[in-house]
Amino acid sequence: MKKKIYPAVLWSLAVAMAGNALAADEKPAGAKADAPQATQSKSKLWSYQPVKAPVIPTVKQQDWVRTPIDAFILQKLEEKDIKPSEDANREAFIRRATLDVWGVIPTPEEVDAFVNDSSDNAYEKLVDRLLASPKYGERQGRKWLDLARYADSTGFQNDNDRLNMWRYRDYVIHAFNQDKPYSRFIQEQLAGDELWPGDEQALIATGFMAQFPDNSNSRDLVQRKYQITTDITDTVGKVVLGQSLECARCHNHKFDKISQKDYYSLQSFFANINAVDNIPAKKGEIERNYEQQLAKWEAATKDIRAKQKAIIDTDREAALKYHKERYLTDSREAIFKPKDQWTPLDRWVNHRLANVTDDRSLTAYFKEKGESSDPATYSKDLADKWAELDKLNKQLRKFNDLRPATTSNTISAMTELGYSDAPPTYVLAGGDHEKPLEEVQPAFPAAITDEKPDIKPLSFSSGRRSALVKWLTSPTNPLTARVYVNRVWDQYFGHGIVTTVSDFGKAGQKPTHPELLDYLADKFVKDGWSVKKLHREILLSSVYRQSSDHREEAHKADPDNKLLAVFPRQRLEAEQVRDSLLAASGKLEEKVGGPSVYPPLPKVIKTGEANFNGDPAWKTSKDEHDHNRRSLYVFTRRSLPYPILDSFNMASPQDAHSKREVTTTPLQALTLFNSEVVFDWSKSLAGRVINEAGDDESDQLDRLYEILFAREPESSEKDALQAFLDEQEKVIREKALKGKFEVNVPIGVQDKPLTDPVRTAAFVDLVHSVVNSNEFIYRF
Numbered sequence: 010m011k012k013k014i015y016p017a018v019l020w021s022l023a024v025a026m027a028g029n030a031l032a033a034d035e036k037p038a039g040a041k042a043d044a045p046q047a048t049q050s051k052s053k054l055w056s057y058q059p060v061k062a063p064v065i066p067t068v069k070q071q072d073w074v075r076t077p078i079d080a081f082i083l084q085k086l087e088e089k090d091i092k093p094s095e096d097a098n099r100e101a102f103i104r105r106a107t108l109d110v111w112g113v114i115p116t117p118e119e120v121d122a123f124v125n126d127s128s129d130n131a132y133e134k135l136v137d138r139l140l141a142s143p144k145y146g147e148r149q150g151r152k153w154l155d156l157a158r159y160a161d162s163t164g165f166q167n168d169n170d171r172l173n174m175w176r177y178r179d180y181v182i183h184a185f186n187q188d189k190p191y192s193r194f195i196q197e198q199l200a201g202d203e204l205w206p207g208d209e210q211a212l213i214a215t216g217f218m219a220q221f222p223d224n225s226n227s228r229d230l231v232q233r234k235y236q237i238t239t240d241i242t243d244t245v246g247k248v249v250l251g252q253s254l255e256c257a258r259c260h261n262h263k264f265d266k267i268s269q270k271d272y273y274s275l276q277s278f279f280a281n282i283n284a285v286d287n288i289p290a291k292k293g294e295i296e297r298n299y300e301q302q303l304a305k306w307e308a309a310t311k312d313i314r315a316k317q318k319a320i321i322d323t324d325r326e327a328a329l330k331y332h333k334e335r336y337l338t339d340s341r342e343a344i345f346k347p348k349d350q351w352t353p354l355d356r357w358v359n360h361r362l363a364n365v366t367d368d369r370s371l372t373a374y375f376k377e378k379g380e381s382s383d384p385a386t387y388s389k390d391l392a393d394k395w396a397e398l399d400k401l402n403k404q405l406r407k408f409n410d411l412r413p414a415t416t417s418n419t420i421s422a423m424t425e426l427g428y429s430d431a432p433p434t435y436v437l438a439g440g441d442h443e444k445p446l447e448e449v450q451p452a453f454p455a456a457i458t459d460e461k462p463d464i465k466p467l468s469f470s471s472g473r474r475s476a477l478v479k480w481l482t483s484p485t486n487p488l489t490a491r492v493y494v495n496r497v498w499d500q501y502f503g504h505g506i507v508t509t510v511s512d513f514g515k516a517g518q519k520p521t522h523p524e525l526l527d528y529l530a531d532k533f534v535k536d537g538w539s540v541k542k543l544h545r546e547i548l549l550s551s552v553y554r555q556s557s558d559h560r561e562e563a564h565k566a567d568p569d570n571k572l573l574a575v576f577p578r579q580r581l582e583a584e585q586v587r588d589s590l591l592a593a594s595g596k597l598e599e600k601v602g603g604p605s606v607y608p609p610l611p612k613v614i615k616t617g618e619a620n621f622n623g624d625p626a627w628k629t630s631k632d633e634h635d636h637n638r639r640s641l642y643v644f645t646r647r648s649l650p651y652p653i654l655d656s657f658n659m660a661s662p663q664d665a666h667s668k669r670e671v672t673t674t675p676l677q678a679l680t681l682f683n684s685e686v687v688f689d690w691s692k693s694l695a696g697r698v699i700n701e702a703g704d705d706e707s708d709q710l711d712r713l714y715e716i717l718f719a720r721e722p723e724s725s726e727k728d729a730l731q732a733f734l735d736e737q738e739k740v741i742r743e744k745a746l747k748g749k750f751e752v753n754v755p756i757g758v759q760d761k762p763l764t765d766p767v768r769t770a771a772f773v774d775l776v777h778s779v780v781n782s783n784e785f786i787y788r789f
């Protein structure tokens with residue numbers, strides 16, 4: 010059974026009808042003209058109150074104030090009689106800022122240029138250069154993808170590939186690089202199909218909603234619909250509003266004034282959306298290459314697939330009936346109902362059925378009947394056919410390497426399939442979809458606002474999500490701007506102004522600097538929701554420029570450093586560790602975007618013939634350049650996270666990942682020390698150092714530190730390094746003479762014969778040891 014081709018023509022027809030759907034939002038988001046006035050919340054909770062532009066405080070140490078941010082920070086410090094720290098030196102600052110903005114270490118040349126820049130605007134030029142680079146979008150994109158629960162596979166036991174999802178990832182990267190207003194960014198991801206139906210990027214943006222883990226084998230499609238809309242509702246509540254809405258799914262919220270009715274009223278905004286995975290993408294080089302490769306696979310497997318189809322065709326109707334009968338009662342009621350009698354819920358169920366039904370799913374009929382031990386259901390004819398189908402399946406898998414592995418020529422999106430009528434939404438007793446109570450209509454949480462949604466149905470969609478995003482991105486919404494600026498603050502300082510970054514409710518923490526939070530939120534909106542302007546102001550502040558050196562008097566006065574008298578040092582995130590190692594070794598590929606890649610797995614991990622309904626568990630990329638792409642582009646398989654990233658607390662894509670955990674485990678040290686991949690990078694780094702520094706060992710040690718730490722080693726460090734070299738040379742020479750040791754040499758040394766391989770091997774070990782140092786995996 011072929012999947013229904015998506016009627017893409019609907020989008021072009023709908024452009025004229027929806028052109029004015031969000032006309033008001035085409036103005037700068039902070040525009041004052043016709044701006045709605047904020048109203049007082051029914052709840053007294055601080056985060057539900059309107060954002061108000063605070064008065065910038067007057068402080069004693071006025072010369073420390075570079076931006077208004079500093080005045081708010083300094084006010085709290087002066088109240089406690091704490092002095093802020095001195096500025097970090099320029100080497101530390103550029104390493105810090107580059108890691109924070111780009112996610113990789115700077116080059117020695119970039120460090121030298123900044124350190125030696127004597128102009129008055131040296132810091133401004135550095136920050137502007139960092140924000141203008143595509144690497145900025147890659148770093149900020151990774152932070153957003155954590156929240157979006159991004160993955161390239163579905164999860165659950167099948168964990169099938171989602172070869173369209175990289176387009177959503179690239180949309181996010183480009184949105185940050187283009188400084189797309191955050192308001193528009195949210196609008197496109199939750200209602201792009203309604204508001205800009207002719208815009209392919211806006212359609213791709215709805216992939217935010219489509220990131221839910223999915224089980225194609227689910228036999229209760231009504232429950233599956235409920236689970237999907239629940240996932241989307243919870244994600245929007247957590248990511249955009251900073252609310253633990255999921256607590257109100259089974260009962261009224263125990264802490265916040267959010268009722269079950271509020272929860273399901275919000276969920277009803279998403280009642281009519283459907284996952285659509287076969288919308289044709291615009292033809293570009295990637296799509297053309299995909300079609301060429303697919304054509305080769307189709308030609309090579311034509312006879313096998315024809316034989317499979319011929320066998321299935323002999324019992325297709327029975328197999329399809331059997332397939333449909335395996336669903337639960339309420340699903341079957343919709344599945345076997347004539348199409349002209351479908352309700353909106355029936356339409357959703359049957360669309361879902363079509364999405365998960367293909368010839369492969371029909372073979373279950375032959376397998377069950379052919380392998381049954383029950384004489385009443387066993388069929389010799391079907392057993393013979395299943396044996397042949399199984400044989401053909403094994404033959405087909407031999408051509409897996411020929412099939413396109415990481416991309417497609419279609420888009421995955423969430424749409425309403427061209428219908429404006431939505432399935433009903435009910436309050437559910439105990440969150441059980443089989444226990445509906447009262448029906449609810451779309452509405453905003455009553456404790457946050459008394460505003461009512463202005464829903465204007467379209468000819469091709471309900472218009473519900475358009476109304477939702479207009480409220481979410483309204484300047485009067487008390488949460489959206491606060492939550493996002495707090496996330497950005499958390500990124501730079503290790504903890505947010507509200508430390509519970511996704512919980513602005515009563516169970517969350519109160520802001521350490523409430524006036525600063527409102528200053529940032531108010532300015533963010535007035536700056537047209539510009540994310541880059543927000544980053545720029547933080548990066549140019551004195552509080553960000555401070556040294557991270559420990560100060561005992563500051564620690565005694567503020568043990569948790571909540572007042573930020575000292576800049577907080579942070580362990581690098583998983584992607585920063587791997588990408589900085591690649592950058593140091595000179596191997597990091599600069600290519601931006603494109604299908605996800607498969608770097609090699611460690612040799613100890615054996616995937617063998619493991620596959621997910623025909624999708625191999627790991628398909629190492631044939632192009633070696635792909636092995637050295639940024640970690641952002643590594644294929645994210647929910648059931649098989651990439652090991653080095655997993656060791657350093659990569660985000661879990663099972664749900665919105667609000668904040669990276671920072672653990673210290675033996676596995677992290679063992680990963681860096683024993684990984685053959687990390688050791689190979691160390692050998693390449695050793696080769697790079699020799700190429701750039703020449704034969705002088707002192708110069709080599711200087712260059713190694715310049716690459717990894719953006720500084721030269723101190724004399725005591727240099728003495729320790731030299732002693733390590735001498736001792737390690739003795740160890741290697743003794744073992745080599747006994748034939749018990751394989752001498753490792755640098756990779757990529759150019760035009761320089763290695764006069765003493767043993768001494769050079771000791772240098773490789775030294776490089777590997779320095780790479781394993783705390784200073785490398787921390788930023789200060």
